[in-house]
Amino acid sequence: MRIARVLLPAPGVPLDGRPPTExxxxxxxADPQLAxxxxxxxxxxxxxxxxxxxxxxxxxxxxxxxxxxxVLSGGARSIEWMKRLADGPAAATACLAGAQFVSPVxxxxxxxxxxxxxxxxNTWGRANRDPPSVTRQLPIFFKGSTATxxxxxxxxxxxxxxxxxxxxxxxxxxxxxGVQDIEPGEALDAVFGLTMLNDLSGRDMQFRExxxxxGPAKGKDFATAVGPWVVTLDELDLDNIELKARVNGExxxxxxxxxxxxxxxxxxxxxxxxxxxxxxDLLGTGTVGGGSGLEFERGLDAGDVLELEGAGIGILRxxxxxxxxxxxxxxxxxxxxx
Amino acid sequence: MRIARVLLPAPGVPLDGRPPTExxxxxxxADPQLAxxxxxxxxxxxxxxxxxxxxxxxxxxxxxxxxxxxVLSGGARSIEWMKRLADGPAAATACLAGAQFVSPVxxxxxxxxxxxxxxxxNTWGRANRDPPSVTRQLPIFFKGSTATxxxxxxxxxxxxxxxxxxxxxxxxxxxxxGVQDIEPGEALDAVFGLTMLNDLSGRDMQFRExxxxxGPAKGKDFATAVGPWVVTLDELDLDNIELKARVNGExxxxxxxxxxxxxxxxxxxxxxxxxxxxxxDLLGTGTVGGGSGLEFERGLDAGDVLELEGAGIGILRxxxxxxxxxxxxxxxxxxxxx
Numbered sequence: 069m070r071i072a073r074v075l076l077p078a079p080g081v082p083l084d085g086r087p088p089t090e091x092x093x094x095x096x097x098a099d100p101q102l103a104x105x106x107x108x109x110x111x112x113x114x115x116x117x118x119x120x121x122x123x124x125x126x127x128x129x130x131x132x133x134x135x136x137x138x139v140l141s142g143g144a145r146s147i148e149w150m151k152r153l154a155d156g157p158a159a160a161t162a163c164l165a166g167a168q169f170v171s172p173v174x175x176x177x178x179x180x181x182x183x184x185x186x187x188x189x190n191t192w193g194r195a196n197r198d199p200p201s202v203t204r205q206l207p208i209f210f211k212g213s214t215a216t217x218x219x220x221x222x223x224x225x226x227x228x229x230x231x232x233x234x235x236x237x238x239x240x241x242x243x244x245x246g247v248q249d250i251e252p253g254e255a256l257d258a259v260f261g262l263t264m265l266n267d268l269s270g271r272d273m274q275f276r277e278x279x280x281x282x283g284p285a286k287g288k289d290f291a292t293a294v295g296p297w298v299v300t301l302d303e304l305d306l307d308n309i310e311l312k313a314r315v316n317g318e319x320x321x322x323x324x325x326x327x328x329x330x331x332x333x334x335x336x337x338x339x340x341x342x343x344x345x346x347x348x349d350l351l352g353t354g355t356v357g358g359g360s361g362l363e364f365e366r367g368l369d370a371g372d373v374l375e376l377e378g379a380g381i382g383i384l385r386x387x388x389x390x391x392x393x394x395x396x397x398x399x400x401x402x403x404x405x406x
Numbered sequence: 407m408r409i410a411r412v413l414l415p416a417p418g419v420p421l422d423g424r425p426p427t428e429x430x431x432x433x434x435x436a437d438p439q440l441a442x443x444x445x446x447x448x449x450x451x452x453x454x455x456x457x458x459x460x461x462x463x464x465x466x467x468x469x470x471x472x473x474x475x476x477v478l479s480g481g482a483r484s485i486e487w488m489k490r491l492a493d494g495p496a497a498a499t500a501c502l503a504g505a506q507f508v509s510p511v512x513x514x515x516x517x518x519x520x521x522x523x524x525x526x527x528n529t530w531g532r533a534n535r536d537p538p539s540v541t542r543q544l545p546i547f548f549k550g551s552t553a554t555x556x557x558x559x560x561x562x563x564x565x566x567x568x569x570x571x572x573x574x575x576x577x578x579x580x581x582x583x584g585v586q587d588i589e590p591g592e593a594l595d596a597v598f599g600l601t602m603l604n605d606l607s608g609r610d611m612q613f614r615e616x617x618x619x620x621g622p623a624k625g626k627d628f629a630t631a632v633g634p635w636v637v638t639l640d641e642l643d644l645d646n647i648e649l650k651a652r653v654n655g656e657x658x659x660x661x662x663x664x665x666x667x668x669x670x671x672x673x674x675x676x677x678x679x680x681x682x683x684x685x686x687d688l689l690g691t692g693t694v695g696g697g698s699g700l701e702f703e704r705g706l707d708a709g710d711v712l713e714l715e716g717a718g719i720g721i722l723r724x725x726x727x728x729x730x731x732x733x734x735x736x737x738x739x740x741x742x743x744x
Contacts, residue, residue, distance in 0.1 A: 176552055177551055177552060177553050179623070182620060185739070185741055199618075200617045200618050200619075201617075202614050202615065202618045203618050204741060205614075205738040206614065206615070206618075206624075206736050207736060208615055208618040208623065209620060210549075210621050210623065211549040211550070211551065211623065212549070213515055213549065214514055214515060214552075215514055215515050215681065215682060215684055215687075216681050225680070225681075227679065227680030227681070228679075228680065229679065229680060230680075249733050249734065251734055252734070276540050276543070277540065277544070277546050278619045278620075278621075279538045279539075279540050280537075280544075280546040281538070281616045281619070282520060282546050282547060282548040282616075282621045282622070283616075283619065283620045283622070284621070285517070285546065285547050285548065286544075286676070289549075290680045290681050329739050329741070330739075334736060337736075338734065338736055340734075341565065341566075341567065341734045341735075342563070342565025342566065342567060342624065342628045342733060343551065343554050343565070343624075343627050343629075344554075346553055349553075392680065395587050395679050396587065396588065396675050396676065396678075396679045397679075398543070398668070398675075398676055401523070401542045401543075402542075403523055403667070
């Protein structure tokens with residue numbers, strides 16, 4: 069099963085010249101241009117069971133709102149119904165040609181781990197340094213912003229305070245069932261599926277911030293691209309997923325999820341240690357070795373087309389926007405007695 | 407106006423020996439034991455306007471769900487109605503003696519800044535080092551977990567991977583209106599109010615994580631205490647709010663919001679630079695100078711009673727729980743070629 073979230077054309081009169089749209093969860097089909105509209109298919113499923121038109125619409129809206137977190141929070145009954153609709157005949161289809169993808173996930177918390185030793189070695193190696201020992205003792209992570217997740221084909225906003233724009237080739241892990249304090253052996257049972265993730269990074273701002281030891285913030289929070297699809301684990305082999313990044317069609321990165329130092333099971337178990345992981349939460353694996361321009365001192369330009377591809381997961385494409393010309397910058401403080 | 411979120415006793419039969427409760431937003435009154443139940447008062451307000459019993463209940467539930475983020479996301483109309491109910495006669499009161507406070511806020515994103523130079527100087531001074539220059543160039547921050555916000559009187563969970571448990575005396579800033587790309591001069595218009603915030607910290611884990619440069623994560627994410635009240639800005643003078651922390655009744659910390667190197671307006675404006683701040687979002691000021699046990703090498707024990715007091719804001723009290731005895735710990739990786 070593959071799930072995405074798209075803005076579909078909706079009935080109604082255009083306001084301010086904008087044709088009305090509706091946000092919907094959809095399931096992928098064999099035809100790349102055609103998806104199953106889950107809410108509308110659920111409504112027809114209810115009608116087939118004898119529901120009244122009014123009540124079937126109400127129940128379908130309640131069961132399949134445009135939030136993967138909401139549907140996954142409905143537990144096994146919700147996920148089973150979604151799977152039955154996704155695997156069944158395409159009762160209500162949506163044409164993806166006219167649709168706009170948004171992030172398929174709407175997590176409460178987004179954690180981004182550092183699972184690939186090669187990326188860590190490469191980035192610390194720029195300063196001729198070995199990585200700190202903690203990176204091989206724990207799968208460390210930072211928390212990203214859940215307010216700026218952008219979807220497939222979205223333009224990447226480029227804030228005024230960033231000069232060096234870069235991508236990061238990652239896999240996103242989507243939690244299906246809430247868990248806490250589990251062992252890695254049980255962790256994959258809590259995972260709904262995988263998606264592609266581009267941890268867009270303003271390197272100059274990120275490095276300034278990281279010198280203060282609180283981790284990256286403004287250097288990352290302006291946008292994270294996710295999608296287009298969340299693919300359920302039954303369709304994937306976690307030990308062997310080839311990952312590629314292309315910039316304007318040229319391959320810049322090539323890696324494999326199987327090369328991770330910390331497995332998906334280990335990052336999920338560590339995320340859930342002493343605190344809950346909730347349905348719909350997003351965990352990034354961190355950048356694969358060689359999966360960023362940083363590792364070979366390259367940056368992006370406005371207009372660059374980024375494509376992150378995961379075998380069996382899909383291709384996440386985004387275009388780098390123009391840099392904002394102005395904006396607020398804090399004025400440095402002078403402190404008398406230092 | 408002061409707003410809290412409490413579990414109130416609800417009608418119904420106890421299940422599994424637990425009396426039923428209902429989560430409600432309440433407004434404070436002059437009587438510290440009495441609050442105004444906003445949803446129920448809104449229902450009576452609608453009835454007074456001629457609404458039917460059924461419809462008044464539906465509308466009141468829709469207007470005042472137990473989520474400050476939801477109410478603030480309703481914009482000026484929602485906030486005006488809330489203020490009218492909070493300032494009016496207490497039509498439907500809730501007794502706080504039998505109520506359990508939860509976090510008054512339910513933000514999409516929680517950013518915790520580093521606004522107090524004295525705290526930064528003190529913590530870097532432990533290693534005989536000056537702070538990195540970025541701390542006076544930018545109000546840096548990390549993002550905390552929105553999944554583990556606990557309320558007044560809640561027991562602090564102590565994870566198995568933390569030895570040195572500590573508190574941090576902070577003020578929480580609650581965003582009222584969504585904003586992006588503003589100057590500090592406009593920033594306070596976007597602030598709904600202030601609350602007390604205890605950035606509970608497992609120091610040993612935090613320092614291990616910070617050596618990896620992604621900032622604190624497991625060392626902080628297990629719990630952040632917030633509340634009990636969010637107090638609107640019209641009742642406060644941001645330049646002079648005395649802040650205290652007591653452990654088992656003994657005063658450990660004394661500071662003032664007015665001593666911050668970065669003002670509330672500056673941290674809000676930097677938070678909103680190049681990305682949106684959303685209604686209900688939470689910003690911590692960071693720890694006031696001397697506002698943590700870390701600064702004088704003290705730790706907390708299970709059973710310790712923590713009280714953070716902000717003049718005019720309120721007292722946030724929590725009890726440190728017992729440390730979990732077991733749990734998952736990652737096994738360090740051996741990497742052949744380093």
